[in-house]
Amino acid sequence: MEVPILKQGPYLIATVQAALTDADLLGLRDALVDRIGQARSRGVIVDVTALDVLDSFATRTLRDLAHMIRLRGAETVIVGIQPEVAFAMAQFGLTLEGITTTLDLEEGLAYLDESLKAKRIG
Amino acid sequence: MPDDRTVLRTEADIVVARQIGRAMAVQLGFSPGDATLIATAISELARNVVQYARQGEVLFTTVSIGGQQGISVTVTDEGPGIDDVAAALQDGFSTSGRLGLGLPGVRRLMDELAIDSKPGHGTTVKVKKWKR
16 A cells, blocks of 8 residues: 655655555655655655554664665654554564654654754754 | 464565454454554564565464463464574574564564474464463
């Protein structure tokens, strides 16, 4: 299932709506890395609220995604990791070190706004 | 509850397998948290099959000992097998992938894990989780 990507101001928002296969995840990564160039976006939000499993492949792909987006000059925020999913990731030993995560979409947008403002001032 | 089984051949089968496992766990009365641990473990084991063995099968059964109920998931393939099972159970071990087979992680998600593997003859991984 393809993940819809919406442009909102300087950001791209990808909202996962159903379980994703490995190919879907890689497709999302590549689409976002591509789209931030077309849209000249400064930030990317990946909303994983609907995901009931984040296994090693998904975690690694999200890490790669955030890394690639940073290399393209924008920031990534992963939002909406469910409590059960966070518990399973911690038990398994999966980390999203160095990647910003927030509780939900609202927090994610607030984080990007602050980050963008800090860059302008700084 | 009747046994269930599903074939592993494509990436989409990984999603199907973990969804069957989660549904069965929920039906057995596992908490949403434990059902997520079980689904995540199945996802890892199923991916190993699709990635390294190309084809395999998952068998889901209910188990009980002395009034305690649990779920048993057996993942079988006829792939290349694991040369050194003891090493594969250690964190950081990998033959080709950066993250290895994820078996130490799977063991932490489940209560029991048993591996039977012969190089050239495939691998069977059986995991169990008991209801709390």
